[in-house]
Structures are given as C-alpha cells and as structure tokens.
Amino acid sequence: MEAREHEISIRRPDDFHLHVRQGPLLAAVVPETSRVFGRALIMPNTLPPVASPADVRRYSGEVRAAARNQEFEPLFAFKISDRSAELWSAENLREAAVEGMVAGKLYPEGATTNSDDGVRNTDELYPLFEAMQRAGTVLAIHGEEPAAFCLDREAAFLPRLVRIAADFPRLQIVLEHVSSKEAVETVGSLPETVAATVTLHHLMHTLDDLIGGLIAPHNFCKPLVKTPADRDALREVVFGGDPKFFFGSDSAPHPRDAKESAHGSAGVFSAPVALPALADLFEKAGALDRLEEFTAGFGADFYRLPRSRATTTLLESPWVVPADIAGVVPFLAGSTLRWSVSAGPG
C-alpha cells in the first residue's frame, strides 16, 4: 500500500465471490467490477447453470465481452451437481484451469437463489472431490443446512465442512460468505487448506440493518447477516489480518421489482461500492494498512495466483452512491462514502 495525502494506492484487488447473472444485466454489472478489480471469481448459479466445460467456455466469453477493461481477468467456478463427476475429471479440470476455471461451487439444495437443483448428499460427491483434489481445483461451498432455523443454518453445516476437510486433506476448500462466530472459529481451527471469503455487508451489518428499523430488502442476503457478536467475530479476524479470511463480495444484483416485493429475492448488489466502503470500514477500525492483504493478497495466495502488479487508487473524495444502477438498487444507495475509486476503464 502506498499512501499520500488524500489518496491510497493498493495492489489491484480481487473479488473471490461475484454474481454477474446473464444477458443485459450481466452486460450492465460486469463493468462495475472490472473497473476496480483485477480478477473476480464468477459464480455459476445462472439458469441453466454453468456446469460443464462447454458452459464455462461460453460463459467466459460472455463475461469477457462485457468487461470494458481488457485487463480484467474473470475466474470461473462450475456448479456442482450429482452429474459433475461425469463431466469433470482431474484432467479436464486442469485444462479448464488454464482458462481461469479455478473452483467448483457446492450449493446445498434450496440454500439460495437458483439452488433447487443443489446437492442433497455430499458423500456422493467424493469421486468428484478426489478429482478436484488431484487437479488443484478449489471447492467453494455455500455452507448452510437449509433445514435448520435460518440463523442456525451456517453453524449446522459446519460438521459437514469438518468432515470433508478431514476426508480430503489436500483439497482446498473455501467456506463462502462466512457470517457467524461459529463458522469463523471452525475455519480458524481447520488446517490451512480451509479458508473463507468475507463480504462487505457481513462486515458492516447485523439484523438491525435488515429488520431492526423498517424492513430493508436491499440488505437481504443468504446467509443472513446476524448478531453483533457474529459481526464482531468477522471483524476481529479481518481487521486482525488473519490470512484465512479474504474478500469475496457476493455481490448479487436483482432487479428492483424482485426485491421490493411480497417475496423478495436474496442478494446484495455491492460491487459498485465494495472497495470504497471497505476502505471506510478498515479506516474506522484503524486497520487501513490491512485492506490490501484482505482484498489483494490472501485470496490470490490461497488460489495460488500471482498477486497483482497493477494498482487501484482510492481518493479521499466523497461521493453519493446512486439510487439505481441498471434497474438495480446498489448496496448503500443514497449514502455518502468518504473514499472513491480513481476513474479508469470499466
């Protein structure tokens, strides 16, 4: 990190958990990430899902075309299903890795958006996990047990995480968008093959911000933001510079109507504000010198990718978050952020 008066420059950051959807929405939201981040791991829960090698190639083309910044490097995960062991071998996993396909994403059935085709029984996936372990493909997990009470779903999933980690000691595993004290502790206690992504909104919010005042569907996500104690546990490891915890925004745009509804979708569209809002948070915590490792260091190391040599500059120049971007209400819409990202190509 380089700091001058009124600006800081950090290695160009990575977002290790990002949803960009499909079609016109994808075209509109990819630049929000590509103008700030050097790489982003794009989630595969589209309709139909990104499941096969051919799906990854097709989706990769769509995402690259939408990034106006040609140096932006999208990374991909295939969506794990009961069919995945037929589609993927250690060999084609290695081949796909060359084109940025670095992870398989596991969704328990019914855990979140477009996960009705998710996995019921992880034991049946052991041949796939074996191939992934051999190929060096990361297992990225939405770690919630959907049958549990909503606030307990992540904690209820942890025994499965512990078991997979024990059964595949060389498989690299990321518990995505970690949200609870229990999960922070479990990830901390497991070997260094197990890490976690942390979102901006889980670092900022608790249930007070979702249902404590008026109900705020634009702050609604899975896993749920939780209690102050849960948020404090996240802040402690993140602001403390624990390398097992790195940034993944889980930015997930839904059109306004799908949120402001009798039955609103889960997902927080944080990509447009992620880096400046993180700078605010880290600064308030007296940890601004840890921002670079969290966003541009630990994640790249875990994924065995080179740390970026490019930089992104943050200016101490307040801006008001727009009320709407491409029909989607961004996270923190209408609020004023202290830091902004120096302009660049989208």
Add this chain to the structure above:
Amino acid sequence: MEAREHEISIRRPDDFHLHVRQGPLLAAVVPETSRVFGRALIMPNTLPPVASPADVRRYSGEVRAAARNQEFEPLFAFKISDRSAELWSAENLREAAVEGMVAGKLYPEGATTNSDDGVRNTDELYPLFEAMQRAGTVLAIHGEEPAAFCLDREAAFLPRLVRIAADFPRLQIVLEHVSSKEAVETVGSLPETVAATVTLHHLMHTLDDLIGGLIAPHNFCKPLVKTPADRDALREVVFGGDPKFFFGSDSAPHPRDAKESAHGSAGVFSAPVALPALADLFEKAGALDRLEEFTAGFGADFYRLPRSRATTTLLESPWVVPADIAGVVPFLAGSTLRWSVSAGPG
C-alpha cells in the same frame, strides 16, 4: 364452546390489541373486525395521536360509524406522552371508561410505527400511573427497548416492566404482543395484575417465515417474530390455557406500497383471518377447547368486562384468503384455511 359436526360456536371473541388507522383505510378495515369480534381495543398511534379525552371521543365516533355491526363495541386507549399527566386525572379517566376508554398505551420512543413522540423516561410518568391505578385504567405497554439489538429489545425492556409492576402493585399492566421466551417467563412470574396479549402471527411464525426463504415484508412486525424456542414458549402458555395470556391481534394494515418497498413498514394485517387461523392452530395443537378462553374469556376478565353473551360460529368450510383487501395484503394471503367464520353483518 359448543361443537357440532363441521361447526363450533364460541362466545363472541374480543381483540385486545387492534390498529384501524384513519380515514378511508379505517372505514375499510373496521368491518373485518366488527363482523367477527364483539369488542376490540383500538390503538391510538394515529397521526396526530389519540391523546386527550376529546381525541378519544372523536376517534370513537369515527370507529363506530365504520362498524356496520351496531353491536360491535370498540374500546379505546389513549397514547401516553409526557403531557398525559396534564390531560388525564383519575376523575376523567373514570368518566372516559364509561365510553370504553379502558387503557393508556405506552410506546418507548422509536419502538414502532408513529412512535417518534414516544416516551423516553418512564419515571416521569409516575403521577399518571398513580392516576391510572386509582381509576382502574389499564397500562398497555409496547415493551421494547429500542436501543438494544433487534432480537433482544423485548428482553431488554423487562426490567422496566418489573419495576413499574413493583412500584404500582394495583395498576393493571398488559405487556402487548409478547414475543420472547424471556417475556413469557417474566409475565408468568409477576403478580396477577400483569398479563400479556399474544398475536396470531407470533403464535404461528418465526424468523424463518420473515427472512428464512424469500424476504416477506407482509409478515414483518414489531416486535419481531423470533426463534422456534420463543414461539414454543408462547404456544405452551396459550395452548395450556394460562389466563395471563389472551388474544390481541395487533392487526395493523399498511397499504401494499408501504410494505413492498425499499423501506417497508412494520405491521401484519391479520384481522380478516385471525379467528379461523387461530382455530386451525388450536386444533392442530389438540387445544380447540381452549380457543374460547383465549379469545373470549381471559381478556374480558382481566379488563373487568362481562364475558360476551353473543356467539360467533366457525364452520369447517375451507376458504382462500384474498390477495388484497382495500389495497392491503392480509396475513396469510392466498393460503387456504380450514375454518371460516359464519357470515354476519360487518
């Protein structure tokens, strides 16, 4: 209770906590209650509030005019503020009681809809509580400490409840819309001057029904529905026939746009479904014989009102809850209820 095949008749029930708002919305929603319930205690958090003896008379006229059933007897609460001790004496409290003004409603500042003018310091209300105690006016409390974490607000209020009950041993106090295990236990442990109302939605729902699947703003209320353990505590005392816990719907209509919004209002419009849905619930719990005491016995006794001599008949005749009533989405909209209320004047 009288039960025949496919129907049951109970004493005409009372709703000891009801919001009917003002103007055209009031005119539309009052009949939803008056066609089923014999009495309802109407809450005073209108704009401006129902605060003075003159306000009560005016509001009473408006509510009575809207009830198409002339036997419906609205009861009223004045809204407690720092000015209440000037407006109310034991004498005019007694006079107002003759016209149905049976309670004063205490809202901590900021606790719910239209409570920005609520009370900060209950100690300053002691002269009022003294007058209410002498006049036999019930103190109805929205028992939440707004500064606490949202799920802890009710528990955080309980020490204040305990103190008021100790300082005014003859003042009758109702902790409204009780929602937590801690509050159930505290009310249970206090003298019989302290009781609680219980809503339909707190008996039915947990956070799973609000934010466990898609986010459901029409199920959003204050206090929040909470955990399965909290709901079980409510069910235990209600299905067990504890006379300290009686029905108050807290039915609170908001226009659809105020709910399906970036910042949705708190309030569940349950009046149109309350009695049939309670019958469903009590039946499933094997406690149908307790429905009458909960809805038409304990509350009247606590308020020292005669138990109704009229009856309401429930038919085992399924119906689908409408999607919309006067621009408001009712609780359980679209679902099929096993029981329906025999038709009568609104």
